[in-house]
Amino acid sequence: MALEQYFYQRLDDGKDIAGEIAAVLARCESVALLGVLCDIGKRQRTLFEGPLQSLLSAPELYAWEITKLVHGRTHLMIGAFDKGEWFIKLARQFHSLEHRKIDLRNVAISLMLQRPAMREYFDRVRTTWSAAPQLGGRIAELTQQLAISLEIKNYEVREDPEHGTVLVNVAALQVQEARADERRAMDDHMVVTTFPMRCRTILDDRQHLDDTRLAELWEQWGRIRTLAAAGTELPNGEQRLGDEYANAIAGGVAMFLWHAEWCDRDESRRPELVDALRAVLNEPPERHGLDSDDSISTWTFECFAAEAAAMLWAKDPRNAEWRRVVAEAALSQRYAAAKMLFARCAESRRMLGEDFGRLRRLALEWAYVRDRVDLLRRAPREALQLDDEVLNRVRQSLADWVEERLAAFVSAALPGVPRDWAECDDASRFSDLDGVRRRWPGHPRLDFHVVRCSHEWLPLPDDAQDEREREEVTRFWRSALGVVVARPGTDLNRRDHQYPQDDERWVLERVGAAVLQLRGDELPELLWHPVLDLHGEGHDWPEVLAHSLHRHALVAQQTPPAYAGLVRSMVTHQRRREA
DSSP states (O other), rough: OHHHHHHHHHTTOOOHHHHHHHHHHHHHHTTTHHHHHHHHHHHHHGGGGGGGEEEEEGGHHHHHHHHHHOOGGGGGGTOOOSSSSSHHHHHHHHHOOOOGGGGGGHHHHHHHHOHHHOOOOOHHHHHHHHSSSOOOHHHHHHHHHHHTTTTTTGGGEEEEEEEEEEEHHHHHHHHHHTHHHHHHHHOOOOOOOOOOHHHHHHHTOOOOOOOOHHHHHHHHHHHHHHHHHHOSOOSSOOOOOOOOHHHHHHHHHHHHHHSSHHHHTTTHHHHHHHHHHHHHHHHHOOOOOOOOOOOOOOOOOOHHHHHHHHHHHSSTTTHHHHHHHHHHHTOSSSHHHHHHHHHHHHTTTTTTTTTHHHHHHHHHHHHHHHHHHHHHHHHHHHHHHHHHHHHHHHHHHHHHHHHHHHHHHHHTOOOOOSSSSGGEEEEEEHHHHHHHTSSSSSOOOOOOOHHTTTTTTTTOOOGGGSHHHHHHHHHHHHHHHHHHTTTTTTOOGGGGGSSSSSSHHHHHHHHHHHGGGGGGGOGGGGHHHHHHTTTGGGGHHHHHHHHHHHHHHHHSSSTTTTTTHHHHHHHHHHHHHOO
């Protein structure tokens, strides 16, 4: 990013960067830099006539550039969101530069058509390609396509009734006609397998597409549904994981529902989307062997269905069907689906009112129960030491609990988030299983990752919608901190208990940001005393908290007013403890 931005600034200043680009390419020992140089070349195409000319001779680079276009750059924003608003805005501007959306193949074709010297260059490149051993596969096919596209003799001028005078690659058309069926299968395969990722990019970036683009995607989505009706086999005959169609269909549902006004302009669209969502939920694909509850992939049908259900619920909060689907998503085995659900519901939390609090309560209750479910799923039968009658009773208790809580949420009988999270644990009905858990003292009482996934959306105190939400946010962090700091004190002799785990670090880092915004009457010391008061072996915990506090203070547009006083109080407190 730094190197690329440097060259963009040099170009903006009107500087000639050809020499520097040549030096970078000569010293380059990583293919990653070639992608950066390709993007710079798209910005300043004359570089492809000079120091970057050789890059246009590598079919592999064209293939990588196609992959970049398909996947987008959303993932490169990971790690930016704790750097302050200024950095986030700058990073978004950098990653959304228009020239990056240009296909490198179009750049090469344009240069070949417009520059005689480049035509001669590509003549030599094609000769080299034809002399190389043909190994087959994707690169070989792409090389053949490039060779046809970069031959000036293949083009002729024609009159098109719609577009007027056009330049047509006759050889490419002949190849397409000869391989029409194969090409259609390949295109269909590409649409099915890339559609979920495109939907995820649109949803994550909160993009609002124009009617033309939405119409194109709607046509592709319809094609995907038609292909799905023929079976799970992909258009090219490949059998992969079996969830590709469900991922694409559910992705389309969520993406189109996000464009609510567009859906409302045609009364047939929303019912069709709802029917497609129901079909996926009623007959979900089987989970494959590579699947995992911890998978971070968010372009799965579970994640898309959770977001779609959240949007449908927000539009009709009293609808029993969508309340049930939302509640089921909150109890999902896949953590990422719950995270997507709550992030989307949080956008409508003012309108959802107390129902959103009920949904958070359901997630907290599930955090306690899920730990028991996972124990039953993963512990060997002999380790449980439960006879068949007791085991069946435990399983029935878990099934009954799920149905009861779903019904309570649907009927709005479920209460909101309690001050004491222990109220969410219905321990009396799981006494048989809890007896097993007590044999492993280090086994957690609740699955804190469920808590995290259902509360990643939480705003900082100053970003709360009103004073009531501000109080709820502060209370949540006090409760969360109380839960996580209890672990390092459970067994002082086990060193592995001393280091904060991933979810615990999340709490410490978010607390470090939140405490900077608390007023004196909100008792900010309740968010840092418990951490500083940990025994000496837990020194990593205060370090994580302090690092987060200082980082958020430094990246803020203005130094938080509470920062200096807060640091003094923490230092004074620590000195008194040591004395």
